[in-house]
Amino acid sequence: MKWINFIKSISVDCKFYPPAREEEIIRIEEKLQVQFPDELKDFLRETDGVTYTAYDLSLVWSAKLIQRENSYMCGQECFEAFHMPFDSMLFIADAGNGDLFGYRVNNGVIGKRDIYVWNHEDNSTTWVVHSLQSFIDGWYNGRISI
Numbered sequence: 001m002k003w004i005n006f007i008k009s010i011s012v013d014c015k016f017y018p019p020a021r022e023e024e025i026i027r028i029e030e031k032l033q034v035q036f037p038d039e040l041k042d043f044l045r046e047t048d049g050v051t052y053t054a055y056d057l058s059l060v061w062s063a064k065l066i067q068r069e070n071s072y073m074c075g076q077e078c079f080e081a082f083h084m085p086f087d088s089m090l091f092i093a094d095a096g097n098g099d100l101f102g103y104r105v106n107n108g109v110i111g112k113r114d115i116y117v118w119n120h121e122d123n124s125t126t127w128v129v130h131s132l133q134s135f136i137d138g139w140y141n142g143r144i145s146i
């Protein structure tokens with residue numbers, strides 16, 4: 001998949017970034033103790049995140065933001081009593097309202113490419129779409145609502 005071409009085919013209002021370095025992706029996988037799915041690694045190797053410029057909203061976070069946000073969520077002791085363990089998710093995007101999108105993780109492995117949304121108000125996770133491509137298309141075009 002050529003991610004930039006795909007995204008340009010659905011929007012002219014997106015900003016792309018230089019690719020993430022392979023060493024950076026590996027380092028982040030090691031730090032988070034999660035093996036990223038191939039589709040996410042391929043995406044990051046082509047563009048290190050993508051922003052919908054009309055609203056200055058990240059459609060998919062950069063590698064550094066994936067690391068920062070996931071490390072932050074896993075390190076919040078105040079969440080422990082009220083929320084699921086965050087090491088069962090790899091968050092890759094936010095909805096702008098506190099809800100987060102990501103993959104389910106089991107023992108450091110993402111078995112399926114499905115994307116879920118975590119609701120910050122009731123701590124639920126709901127299946128959204130079956131792949132990163134479907135997520136980008138659906139989120140940009142308004143077919144994903146939360």
